[in-house]
Amino acid sequence: MAENLRSRIVTQGVQRSPNRAMLRAVGFGDNDFDKAIIGVANAYSTITPCNLGLDILAKRADAAVKEAGAMPQMFGTITVSDGISMGTEGMKYSLVSREVIADSIETAVNGESMDGVVVVGGCDKNMPGALIAIARMNIPAIFVYGGTIKPGHLNGRDLTIVSSFEAVGQFSAHKIDEKELMDVERRACPGAGSCGGMFTANTMSSAIEALGMSLPYSSTMAAEDAEKADSAAKSAEAVVNAVHKQLLPRQIMTRKAFENAIAVVMAVGGSTNAVLHLLAIAHAAEVPLKIDDFETIRQRTPVLCDLKPSGQYVATDLHRAGGIPQVMKMLLAHGLIHGDALTITGRTIAETLAEIPAAPRKDQPVIRQWDAPMYPQGHLAILKGNLAPEGCVAKVTGIKHHEITGPARVFEREEDSLDAILAGKIKAGDILVIRYEGPRGGPGMREMLSPTSAIIGAGLGDSVGLITDGRFSGGTYGLVVGHVAPEAQVGGLIALVHEGDSITIDADQRVLNLNVPEAEIARRRAAWTPPKPRYTRGVLAKYAAQVSTSSLGAVTD
Numbered sequence: 001m002a003e004n005l006r007s008r009i010v011t012q013g014v015q016r017s018p019n020r021a022m023l024r025a026v027g028f029g030d031n032d033f034d035k036a037i038i039g040v041a042n043a044y045s046t047i048t049p050c051n052l053g054l055d056i057l058a059k060r061a062d063a064a065v066k067e068a069g070a071m072p073q074m075f076g077t078i079t080v081s082d083g084i085s086m087g088t089e090g091m092k093y094s095l096v097s098r099e100v101i102a103d104s105i106e107t108a109v110n111g112e113s114m115d116g117v118v119v120v121g122g123c124d125k126n127m128p129g130a131l132i133a134i135a136r137m138n139i140p141a142i143f144v145y146g147g148t149i150k151p152g153h154l155n156g157r158d159l160t161i162v163s164s165f166e167a168v169g170q171f172s173a174h175k176i177d178e179k180e181l182m183d184v185e186r187r188a189c190p191g192a193g194s195c196g197g198m199f200t201a202n203t204m205s206s207a208i209e210a211l212g213m214s215l216p217y218s219s220t221m222a223a224e225d226a227e228k229a230d231s232a233a234k235s236a237e238a239v240v241n242a243v244h245k246q247l248l249p250r251q252i253m254t255r256k257a258f259e260n261a262i263a264v265v266m267a268v269g270g271s272t273n274a275v276l277h278l279l280a281i282a283h284a285a286e287v288p289l290k291i292d293d294f295e296t297i298r299q300r301t302p303v304l305c306d307l308k309p310s311g312q313y314v315a316t317d318l319h320r321a322g323g324i325p326q327v328m329k330m331l332l333a334h335g336l337i338h339g340d341a342l343t344i345t346g347r348t349i350a351e352t353l354a355e356i357p358a359a360p361r362k363d364q365p366v367i368r369q370w371d372a373p374m375y376p377q378g379h380l381a382i383l384k385g386n387l388a389p390e391g392c393v394a395k396v397t398g399i400k401h402h403e404i405t406g407p408a409r410v411f412e413r414e415e416d417s418l419d420a421i422l423a424g425k426i427k428a429g430d431i432l433v434i435r436y437e438g439p440r441g442g443p444g445m446r447e448m449l450s451p452t453s454a455i456i457g458a459g460l461g462d463s464v465g466l467i468t469d470g471r472f473s474g475g476t477y478g479l480v481v482g483h484v485a486p487e488a489q490v491g492g493l494i495a496l497v498h499e500g501d502s503i504t505i506d507a508d509q510r511v512l513n514l515n516v517p518e519a520e521i522a523r524r525r526a527a528w529t530p531p532k533p534r535y536t537r538g539v540l541a542k543y544a545a546q547v548s549t550s551s552l553g554a555v556t557d
Contacts, residue, residue, distance in 0.1 A: 036070040036243045039109050039117040041077050043126045048081030050123035053192040053223045054146045057232040058120045064236035077104045079123045083161050092444030096543045099556050101129025106136055116243040118236050122146030122194050127204040128277035134249050135284035140242035141249055142344050143214045144235045145205040147223030148315040149193030154183055160196045162309050162475035164188040165449055169457015172422040193223030197308030199474030202315045203270030209324045210264035212252045212343035216352055220319035238344055253285045256338035263337050266301040266378030267327050271474030272393045272482055279553030291382055291391045291551050298378030301336055304368050310398025310477040313366045321366040329356040385513040387493050390485035390551035394507045398477040402507040404465045406431045407500045414446055421454040428463035431503045435494045437470030438487025439554040443544035449473035452480055465505045469494055483550040496524040
């Protein structure tokens with residue numbers, strides 16, 4: 001970690017006069033050079049509604065830093081809108097942006113030797129990117145979530161962005177007309193904020209609150225509500241206090257904290273992407289965490305919340321029902337999280353939750369009572385087998401059957417699979433195989449929301465399986481298996497699947513197998529050669545050359 005700016009300027013006196021001159025130009029006065037310097041990393045962007053309101057929050061945080069007796073330095077970082085890039089070549093940049101965000105925050109904060117940092121982010125990769133940087137730097141820090149979007153409404157039902165993707169499948173299957181398709185599109189995203197269900201953004205904000213790296217209740221607040229801006233100001237105060245106490249991220253992000261975060265992800269029915277991102281954050285924090293740990297925690301943690309994509313409600317409903325503190329108190333009361341884990345406020349989890357009742361209110365349907373969960377075990381199962389010896393992630397909520405054996409329908413890229421679904425060429429019992437979409441092969445491990453939503457929209461969610469070395473959106477549900485590792489690009493068995501091969505997905509037995517004799521597999525392997533990289537220059541080529549397997553979090557360092 002670089003020495004902090006305050007000590008560098010104060011202790012080196014005259015030699016640092018040019019540094020002080022530069023700082024005077026951005027607002028420092030004579031009495032400001034002995035104050036803590038707090039970075040405000042601002043991911044504001046008009047690219048996506050997720051980040052549209054962040055500038056307001058960043059400015060509130062900036063002002064609150066000054067009020068708390070420190071000096072803010074605001075700087076920008078990037079975002080990629082997953083919802084806009086979904087189903088296009090641009091989606092390959094989404095996971096890459098996690099690394100760009102982490103690297104940019106680390107570069108700015110350490111380059112200017114700041115004492116602490118407030119990171120304000122919204123879209124999916126803002127959060128893990130921020131936490132990776134925070135874990136690497138290990139200076140006092142806090143994350144401020146931009147907040148969730150409020151639901152759209154049509155004919156008495158709540159809409160999210162996933163409603164629009166599913167409507168495409170419904171339209172192609174002649175289940176709705178063009179007018180209803182357009183009505184869904186026009187109403188799905190009514191304003192600022194991240195996608196409203198328990199998709200990846202809200203999953204990761206919830207996980208970060210559970211980790212202790214954001215303030216209580218902040219992960220489910222609506223972007224456009226006044227309490228969100230107030231929370232940003234309180235977050236800035238908290239990080240200034242953490243600087244004075246030298247409360248560091250690695251004191252908070254311990255093994256116990258990661259176990260708490262995984263339990264919360266299971267309890268709220270969160271995104272498969274949480275597996276990838278928590279592994280990467282733990283790697284940055286040098287905390288030992290393996291993909292198998294998710295399965296261990298899944299087996300003892302019930303799904304307590306009835307949330308979209310497979311449930312009924314959205315994040316604002318969860319907030320009104322008690323938010324993440326209520327979910328965590330239930331888990332704590334039943335011995336499923338660690339109450340002695342520390343938070344950014346300096347209090348433990350148990351101290352933070354002391355006034356929260358052990359059972360949720362009975363006048364709300366979002367958080368189930370302990371004895372009536374949505375599912376008795378977590379919904380993110382880690383499968384292994386000859387197709388995924390390193391592991392893969394299956395999401396098993398919202399479907400009747402957890403096992404399917406059927407013929408492989410093989411596609412070398414996402415777009416080809418979507419064309420087949422929309423053309424009615426995928427039938428009940430088929431198992432789609434979408435490969436060369438992994439971290440290296442894509443590169444960038446695209447999310448398969450378009451084909452999975454089209455499957456749901458066509459009414460095939462309970463009868464069609466899908467496996468991929470790519471990822472899934474937090475809005476995905478159905479009998480789908482992602483993060484298959486090793487990936488096709490490096491010679492994983494998924495590369496050797498032929499059209500019509502028998503494949504078994506069994507989430508209950510946690511198995512993913514290609515049902516082909518070993519001798520035939522050996523023959524195919526001897527004949528296989530890796531395809532040439534799809535990109536040879538630029539950020540995607542650099543990423544493909546550096547990125548690890550998904551079972552380690554697709555990390556680049």
